[in-house]
Amino acid sequence: MQNSEVVMVGLGYIGLPTAALIAQNKVRVHGVDINPQVVETINAGKIHIVEPELDQAVASAVEQGYLYADTKPVEANTYLIVVPTPFKGKNEPDISFVESATKAILPLLKSEDLYIIESTSPIGTTEKMKNLIYTERPELKGQLYMAYCPERVLPGNVMYELVHNDRVIGGIDEVSTEKAVNFYQRFVKGELHKTNARTAEMCKLVENSSRDVQIAFANELSLICDKADINVWELINLANKHPRVNILQPGCGVGGHCIAVDPYFIVADYPMESQIIGKAREINNYKSFWCAEKIKNAKLEFELQNGRKPKIALMGLAFKPDIDDLRESPAKYIVQKVLQNANNEEYYIVEPNIETHTVFKLTDYKEAVEKADIIAFLVGHKEFKELRLLKDNKVVLDFCGIDLK
Ligand SMILES: NC(=O)c1ccc[n+]([C@@H]2O[C@H](COP(=O)([O-])OP(=O)(O)OC[C@H]3O[C@@H](n4cnc5c(N)ncnc54)[C@H](O)[C@@H]3O)[C@@H](O)[C@H]2O)c1
Numbered sequence: 001m002q003n004s005e006v007v008m009v010g011l012g013y014i015g016l017p018t019a020a021l022i023a024q025n026k027v028r029v030h031g032v033d034i035n036p037q038v039v040e041t042i043n044a045g046k047i048h049i050v051e052p053e054l055d056q057a058v059a060s061a062v063e064q065g066y067l068y069a070d071t072k073p074v075e076a077n078t079y080l081i082v083v084p085t086p087f088k089g090k091n092e093p094d095i096s097f098v099e100s101a102t103k104a105i106l107p108l109l110k111s112e113d114l115y116i117i118e119s120t121s122p123i124g125t126t127e128k129m130k131n132l133i134y135t136e137r138p139e140l141k142g143q144l145y146m147a148y149c150p151e152r153v154l155p156g157n158v159m160y161e162l163v164h165n166d167r168v169i170g171g172i173d174e175v176s177t178e179k180a181v182n183f184y185q186r187f188v189k190g191e192l193h194k195t196n197a198r199t200a201e202m203c204k205l206v207e208n209s210s211r212d213v214q215i216a217f218a219n220e221l222s223l224i225c226d227k228a229d230i231n232v233w234e235l236i237n238l239a240n241k242h243p244r245v246n247i248l249q250p251g252c253g254v255g256g257h258c259i260a261v262d263p264y265f266i267v268a269d270y271p272m273e274s275q276i277i278g279k280a281r282e283i284n285n286y287k288s289f290w291c292a293e294k295i296k297n298a299k300l301e302f303e304l305q306n307g308r309k310p311k312i313a314l315m316g317l318a319f320k321p322d323i324d325d326l327r328e329s330p331a332k333y334i335v336q337k338v339l340q341n342a343n344n345e346e347y348y349i350v351e352p353n354i355e356t357h358t359v360f361k362l363t364d365y366k367e368a369v370e371k372a373d374i375i376a377f378l379v380g381h382k383e384f385k386e387l388r389l390l391k392d393n394k395v396v397l398d399f400c401g402i403d404l405k
Pocket of ligand 1: 013
């Protein structure tokens, strides 16, 4: 294989589609992943994640020799860091993956190279990596271009959004920003907005925090309305008739690996200043706990009124409607909480988007609804919204606006 122009470190949900897109544009990409199985799968022209259109893109890029995967980096002109940035301890961001990815490419760097971080990162990470690189390679000081460019694609539509979304690009200096913009211009049709590295880092965190705060407002309303005996769905619908009001829908909490995670990256570093952002996380987490308590209370009430234990359908496990992703899912948390010290025989657990689960025994959604005395809707899956089977004598706990016919 000829020399690679780009090294992509991290070949997961974001790194692999990005590598494939760049390679589709006839730029040689050397993809790096510490997981040898990932490397082997990609070099066989296959993929290890679920994402529409990615399989063809990887297969053709590998076949034409524009994409090659490896566990080790090689020399290139541009290095992209797209590794995980999880939590450690008590909601502290862990940038050790970004650090070790940077250390792996350190010996290969040369004057005029472009280094870009795409991983969601706490403010100041790009600056920290600059200091790390120049401490280890002082002879390169001031000779590298470094930038931060966050990713905002929607899983399920990544191959389209990678090309068409606007992007925010922030360099450690203006010339770095320009170099990074020139790089992305080759693959991206969306607008490329220039800023500095810290603002770009914060921009990614703020996008998800803003969603989290808005959902927390809706969830808080749902708690108030429950106590005040007001239908929250009707209330929000009416309030949104105001031309300048747009309240989101409440749910059983907030999940996934972005909205439920990224706000902590701000709160951890700015605890005194980020009062609303921190509180929103608490409210959204509390909403899940509250839903679990509601289900347990409905069970007790049913027993008192009917002199027998009810059958309970727990509808949904995914973190949002119509997907099979259970990461950080509030519905899964609620199911776990409700099943603690309970007799599993009393519950039907439903998730129409997955066939089986390692812990939960799944039941078909129509069967569960038919047999259950109490039905708790945790996720607004389209199958649930089409249900017309309910009998009047069932207790329905609607935590996600199913609005049964
Ligand atoms: N998935 C999304 O929808 C999404 C959206 C926006 C931003 N992000 C951010 O993008 C970053 C990557 O997320 P992802 O979903 O692609 O993660 P992922 O877990 O799917 O993939 C990361 C890959 O990096 C590899 N890896 C870990 N350490 C490495 C190292 N030192 N060297 C080489 N490879 C290494 C892992 O083996 C894994 O295959 C994260 O910061 C995430 O927050 C993700």
